[in-house]
Amino acid sequence: LVTVDAVVENVHFKARWSSPRQIGRRSFLVNASDIAAMGGQPRFCVVSIGVPPRYSARSLLQLEAGIVDAATASGAVVVGGNLSRSEQLFVSVTLIGDAPRRLVTRHGARPGDRVYVTGTLGDAALAVERLSGRAGAKVAPPVLRRLLEPSPRVRAGQILADKGLASAMIDVSDGLVQDLGHLCRASRVRGVIRATDVPVSVAYRRACGTERRLALSGGEDYELLCTVPARHVKHLEDVRRQLACPITCIGEITRGRGVRIVGAQGGVVYESTGGYDHFRTPTT
Amino acid sequence: LVTVDAVVENVHFKARWSSPRQIGRRSFLVNASDIAAMGGQPRFCVVSIGVPPRYSARSLLQLEAGIVDAATASGAVVVGGNLSRSEQLFVSVTLIGDAPRRLVTRHGARPGDRVYVTGTLGDAALAVERLSGRAGAKVAPPVLRRLLEPSPRVRAGQILADKGLASAMIDVSDGLVQDLGHLCRASRVRGVIRATDVPVSVAYRRACGTERRLALSGGEDYELLCTVPARHVKHLEDVRRQLACPITCIGEITRGRGVRIVGAQGGVVYESTGGYDHFRTPTT
Numbered sequence: 001l002v003t004v005d006a007v008v009e010n011v012h013f014k015a016r017w018s019s020p021r022q023i024g025r026r027s028f029l030v031n032a033s034d035i036a037a038m039g040g041q042p043r044f045c046v047v048s049i050g051v052p053p054r055y056s057a058r059s060l061l062q063l064e065a066g067i068v069d070a071a072t073a074s075g076a077v078v079v080g081g082n083l084s085r086s087e088q089l090f091v092s093v094t095l096i097g098d099a100p101r102r103l104v105t106r107h108g109a110r111p112g113d114r115v116y117v118t119g120t121l122g123d124a125a126l127a128v129e130r131l132s133g134r135a136g137a138k139v140a141p142p143v144l145r146r147l148l149e150p151s152p153r154v155r156a157g158q159i160l161a162d163k164g165l166a167s168a169m170i171d172v173s174d175g176l177v178q179d180l181g182h183l184c185r186a187s188r189v190r191g192v193i194r195a196t197d198v199p200v201s202v203a204y205r206r207a208c209g210t211e212r213r214l215a216l217s218g219g220e221d222y223e224l225l226c227t228v229p230a231r232h233v234k235h236l237e238d239v240r241r242q243l244a245c246p247i248t249c250i251g252e253i254t255r256g257r258g259v260r261i262v263g264a265q266g267g268v269v270y271e272s273t274g275g276y277d278h279f280r281t282p283t284t
Numbered sequence: 285l286v287t288v289d290a291v292v293e294n295v296h297f298k299a300r301w302s303s304p305r306q307i308g309r310r311s312f313l314v315n316a317s318d319i320a321a322m323g324g325q326p327r328f329c330v331v332s333i334g335v336p337p338r339y340s341a342r343s344l345l346q347l348e349a350g351i352v353d354a355a356t357a358s359g360a361v362v363v364g365g366n367l368s369r370s371e372q373l374f375v376s377v378t379l380i381g382d383a384p385r386r387l388v389t390r391h392g393a394r395p396g397d398r399v400y401v402t403g404t405l406g407d408a409a410l411a412v413e414r415l416s417g418r419a420g421a422k423v424a425p426p427v428l429r430r431l432l433e434p435s436p437r438v439r440a441g442q443i444l445a446d447k448g449l450a451s452a453m454i455d456v457s458d459g460l461v462q463d464l465g466h467l468c469r470a471s472r473v474r475g476v477i478r479a480t481d482v483p484v485s486v487a488y489r490r491a492c493g494t495e496r497r498l499a500l501s502g503g504e505d506y507e508l509l510c511t512v513p514a515r516h517v518k519h520l521e522d523v524r525r526q527l528a529c530p531i532t533c534i535g536e537i538t539r540g541r542g543v544r545i546v547g548a549q550g551g552v553v554y555e556s557t558g559g560y561d562h563f564r565t566p567t568t
Contacts, residue, residue, distance in 0.1 A: 002330055004365060004378060006334065010371075046288040050372075080287065081288060087372045
């Protein structure tokens with residue numbers, strides 16, 4: 001498996017929110033998440049960094065240490081890299097991983113499959129919203145950590161793939177509705193999600209109450225979203241403890257196209273056609 | 285083999301000199317040159333592109349076509365990529381190649397080895413010098429082509445590695461003196477070059493006469509620089525025709541450290557200590 005992803009200053013991060021070490025960690029982790037979503041194991045990475053002349057050697061070393069830290073924690077090794085001068089800081093990481101015996105892609109979801117998501121959603125988007133707002137807005141530390149130091153679900157992805165539980169999988173980087181849309185488009189099916197079942201953190205609930213907008217549409221959580229055939233749901237319960245993270249059923253796959261979100265009263269609160277129309281914010 | 289290299293607008297290219305297709309080609313070729321310098325075969329590449337909002341979709345498609353063209357010509361396939369928003373155009377290519385049976389690195393040069401270089405040197409630097417000078421400066425088309433569309437010596441690198449001819453190899457990207465310095469530092473030897481033997485093009489000789497400054501210190505020619513044990517020189521003559529490019533003996537490896545350039549009268553015109561001191565322009 002080979003994946004490449006870049007983080008660019010003022011596009012994917014702001015230097016005043018993130019330390020150089022966090023920027024480095026993040027540049028690796030967004031790639032590890034892509035490998036996790038196929039059930040793979042991160043192995044080797046090469047790094048291409050664009051550095052503005054004003055960037056200090058100290059910051060650059062910390063950024064590189066962040067990449068190495070995150071790689072080591074995922075069982076991968078940084079084997080090479082390239083430094084370029086650039087007006088804007090960017091870090092592009094290419095990660096090579098071992099494929100699992102049973103490769104999981106976005107294409108395998110079938111009507112009747114259940115939709116599951118790991119961990120909780122919305123914290124990263126909540127942190128961005130707070131940080132972008134008026135100065136002095138408070139962000140709870142666990143919420144901020146989800147934005148700055150995402151934890152890719154490498155172990156969970158491997159188990160879901162290896163045991164043949166997931167029929168399709170993707171990581172939640174653009175937001176639940178968008179990424180489920182990608183999966184459904186690739187599999188030519190419809191995803192139906194119960195908004196009230198989407199798992200959120202204690203901190204999220206404290207900040208947003210029952211409002212699920214950010215959990216449904218906010219990106220950068222790097223959780224895994226997968227579909228599980230109904231006949232494997234029992235088996236999933238058996239291995240649940242090995243995943244090292246919560247996993248929650250939030251809906252199911254039906255015939256059709258696109259994504260449908262069902263609210264607390266059972267009404268449809270959002271529906272996409274499955275085309276490439278830009279995502280409209282759902283209201284719950 | 286895995287290599288990564290980035291080209292950044294206004295650092296590695298200027299949009300007013302290069303078409304989008306040439307920028308794309310170049311971003312691939314600088315990586316193919318690294319694989320060539322180990323005797324490898326380019327196979328798979330992934331591309332990370334940072335695109336300014338003002339960049340047209342048409343230009344982006346041409347840039348991508350340039351990458352695909354260059355990859356195909358080298359026997360490689362583009363297997364994936366990532367687009368990011370960025371203020372400054374950058375293209376970072378990661379290239380994965382097959383290693384040859386006998387891998388050649390920078391470490392194998394020994395005293396007594398001959399130093400060889402493929403093709404001619406200095407055209408790319410001559411083009412940069414002319415283009416950077418006063419407006420309207422004329423650049424001969426073959427000189428300009430060397431800058432905008434370098435031809436990595438993939439076939440030559442494979443033969444030099446596979447037949448066991450080269451004891452060490454590197455591509456000339458930073459300039460002959462600098463890259464020979466890298467090779468000598470890695471091999472813990474000294475390189476002695478005869479300035480008058482450094483091969484230049486007809487167009488270069490027409491523009492610079494006997495002056496070899498740009499051929500010695502100018503970068504971006506993407507020729508191969510290798511060392512050949514004296515006992516293999518006869519064998520190299522035998523395969524010379526298969527290389528698909530000229531190859532010229534320009535000096536030899538001795539005990540010691542650093543790089544020494546000898547002028548027409550046999551005097552030392554440049555000498556480096558082999559440390560990391562920044563290269564001073566030699567005069568010939």
